[in-house]
Amino acid sequence: MGVLRALNVAPTQLHPNSWAYLQAFRILCQSLYLESTPYAFLYFYDTRPRRPATWLSLISRPSISRLDAFSQSFKHFKDGYFKVIVKEGGKAYFLNADGSPKFPLSWTNNPSRYKDMGLDELSVGDKEVVEIVLKFVDKLPTRGLVRVYNSVHPILDIEGHMAQSGKKNLTLFQTLRKEMATKAKAAGKADVPNLQESVVEVHVHGGTKRKAELPPRPGKGKDMKKIRAALLGTASRAGSASGEKGPEAGLIELLEISNNGRIWE
Structure with missing residues (x-):
């Protein structure tokens, strides 16, 4: 919600690639015990x-962008829409206490323009997030990070995707996660989401509910093999890396988890 407010656009007005950047950034921040915030995210993009x-569309700033594009070409996303009806129990996610919308609910004629945002424009907390993300040298896998929403073992899968994108990314991610976990614990930030549990559940046909598992992407190189061997353990714990067919498509339901990732506030 915070990003939509800052950009002054409705959800359907934001290009799909930009939504992927947003979701990948949120997952990355959660995995590193960071609070994702609108301006820390927007620092990496121009409009x-x-x-x-x-x-x-969010345009990556070449010198500092750390997320690759989800897709080089989106097709058919303009062909249709779905209608969202807000029921009483869901109004708090869309409306403020006074009944005003938390973000634009229809297309606007004046989306916000951002160009070369400076570090001096960020809060102390936003700067910390930006500086940590900038430590990564190689591009981070947006598609892989977004897939974590359907993962039973989020951190395991993130490390697998990091290994595919470069050993430097994997090593840095593991180091930063340990450092940030220690820092969060010392500061008493137990409520910061850290992806120890799966992010979503999936309703599959038949009325049952189970956690989503997706088929693995084929491993590449010795680094990926090390990740599989060191982190997966026995085949019974392999989850999404077991090679088994995942559940049939269904409706994704968000779990009741902490929403301190202020990118939505």
Whole structure:
């Protein structure tokens, strides 16, 4: 919600690639015990609103961008829409106490323009997030990070995707996670999401509910093999890396987890 407010756009007005950046950034922050915030995220992007207004895309800043594109070409996303009806129990996610919307609910004619945001424009907390993300040298796998939403073993799968994108990323991620976990514990931040549990559950046909498991991407190189051997253990614990077929498609339901990732506030 915070990003939508900062950009002054409705959910359907943000380009799919930009949504992928947003979700990947949120997952990365959660895995490193960081609180994802709108301006820490937007620091890495520029926007160029068009007139008349159309879909808004986030443009990666070449010198500092750390997430690769989810897709080089999105097709057919303009072909149809779905209607969202907010029931009484869900109003708190869309409306403020006074009934005003928490973010634009329909397309706007004046999306916000961002260009070369400076570190001096960020809060102390935002700077910390940005500086930690900037420690990564190689591009981070947006597609892999987004897939973690359907993972039974989030951290395991993140490390697997990190290994595929480069050994430096994997080593740094493991080091940072340990450091940030110690720091969060010392500060008493037990409520900061750290992806120890799966992020979503899936309703599958038949009325049952189970955690999602997706087929693995094939491992590449000795680093991936080390990850599988060191972290997966026995085949019974392999989960999404077992090679078994995942559940049939269904409706994704968000778990009742802490929402301190302020990227949504």
